[in-house]
Amino acid sequence: MSQPTVATGVGLRSERGPILGAVMLSTALIALDSTILATAVPSVVRSLGGFSQFPWLFSIYVLAQAVSVPIYGKLSDQIGRKPIMLVGVGLFVLGSIFCTFAWSMSSLIIFRAVQGLGAGAIGPMGMTIIGDIYTVAERAKVQGYVASVWGVASVVGPALGGVFTDFVNWRAIFVINIPLGIIAAVMLVRRFKEDVTITRHKIDFSGAITLTFGASLIILGLLEGGVLWHWVSLPGIAIFAIGFLLLAIFVVIERHAAEPVLPGWAFTRRIFAGVYIASMAVGVLTLGLSSYVPMFVQEVLGTGALVAGFALAALTLGWPVAASQAGRIYLRIGFRNTGLIGGAFALVGAASLLLLGSGSSPIQVAVSCVVIGLGLGLIASPTLVAAQSVVTWQQRGVVTGTNMFARSMGSAVGTAVFGAVANASLGGHGSINDTNADGSLAISPVLLSHAVHQVFIGALAVAVIMVLAILVIPRQIRTAD
Structure with a gap:
């Protein structure tokens, strides 16, 4: 069976620039979306109601993306x-259009799922295209460019969300x-040329269906x-x-499928095992902390939403700053060592969170978040490039x-597990979804x-598990480029 091949002309510097621009613009869509909605949630709830449902605006998005x-x-x-990138x-654009016309919280949740399905293609395709048209050495600089998109979005997103919510309408956050x-689609159509020999393939629909429903049920349960x-x-x-039965059936299906969705070879090598576990841990820490750091700063330290946003921005800013330098580092000391340095940062940052209490300052929270973000930035990009380079x-x-x-999946499961931990700690003293008339949580700050x-x-x-996973990655990696 013939295999797809990429056009040799894509390797020309003059043609790669516009392609990278289109990838960065596409990435900006999901980067902005990860921060812009959070600041508009109170306004959305006042407009549509359904306060108890609003966490699904984020969970359904991540779930659709994951599966x-x-x-x-x-x-x-x-x-x-x-x-696939164009799809x-x-x-994502179609889901955004639907979101602007949402008439209830339930409808907005459904439309967010459409956005999530779009994000599921944009994220990995952007990184894959970069892996296709740039060498391992060149990816070091290019990853910094892509990381800068997330860095800008971490600052611009909350600000735009606040401006649109206060002076326009929360629906404008989707119009943008x-x-x-x-523009991104036009750039891709005009400048990205692939020489692909398309042959008939047997799509693994049964595997895709069992994976989707199995993962969905488990996350729903969590x-x-x-x-x-x-x-x-x-x-x-x-x-x-x-849910676990469906995933077990999925494993059996993949073993016998002609062209499985997740082929067995993608899990059998040490490097893949280490990279995947580390990536899952990165997802757990990123979205899990993003969900609880603002709550801690506002409800325990008694600050406003703006200060809480500053503390969270420290986490999202630390990541791209480190990622922009990660390429230079792994070219000198290797993928594994770079990841271990990042793991050390993440461990120190996570440990420092345990020193926080009701008497802490938002600056202390921000410092902890910066250190964790720096660690994640030194892990995410190098481990992904390492896995790409061997195939x-x-x-x-x-x-x-x-x-x-x-x-x-780490993001979705992490949020759910951390939520279960928080609820179990609160016990019979109320729920983190209970509020007073003024909108504050109906739980004492000490208990929270x-x-x-x-x-x-x-x-x-989770940070400890992440470091152990990085240790699984081989010291010496033979690239296929």
Whole structure:
């Protein structure tokens, strides 16, 4: 069976520049979306109602992204990166248009799922395209460019969200995606040329369906366990049982599928195992801390939303700053050593969170977040490039997609697990969703501080696992480039 091949002309510097620009613009769509909505949530709730449902605005997005990533990765190895990237941008823009017309919280949640399906293609395809058209050495500088997109978004996103919410309308935060997406799509169509031999392929629909529903049920159980039903109850047990059964069936299907969504070879080598586990840990820490750091700063330290946003921005800013330098570092000392330095930063930062209390200052929180962000920036990019470098074009989409799938699943599962830890700590003293008439949480700051402290302990445990996973990566890596 013939395999797709990338056009040799893509290697020309004059042609790669516009392609990189299109990738960065596409990345800006999902980077802005990760920060711009959070500041608009109160306004959305006042407009649409459904306060108890709003966490699903983020969870459904991450879930849709997670379950679609490996499917897109496999398809891109069959028909090329360009059509999958265009589908992703199209779905994201379409979902954004739907979101502007949402009439209820439930409808907005559904439309956020459409956005998530688009993001599931944009993220991994952008990284895969970069892996295709740049060498390992060149990716060091290029990864810095892409990281700068996230850095700018971490500052611009919350500001734009606040401006649109206060002076225009919260729906405008979705309108901005439309022109950005159209420009990115036009640039991809005009400048990105792929010479791909498309042959007939047998799509692994049964594997895709069982993976989607299995992962969805498990995350649903984690998100709603102890909220809509007791953990030890018929619904609580049944959801997990069916979810794990579907994933077991998925494993069996993949072993016999002609062209599996997640082929076995993508998990059998040491480097892949270490990279995937590390990526999942990165996802857990990123979204898990993003969910609880602002709450701690506002409700325990008694500050406003702006100060809480500053503390969170420290986490999101530390990442791109480190990622922009990671390429230079791993070219000198290797992927594994660079990741271990990042792991050390993450460990120190996570441990420092345990020193926080009701008497701490937001500056202390910000410093801890900066250190953690620096660590994650030195882990995420080098480990991904390491995995990409040991495979050929025909396998790079699967490797990148699986890596992004691991990170997305880590984000979804991490948020759910940390939520379960916090709820268990609060016990019978109320729920973190209960509010007073003025919108403040109906829980004492002392009790809430204890609950978030347990979350910080969990974050430290995840940081330890992340370092152990990086140690699994071989010291010497033979590249396929």
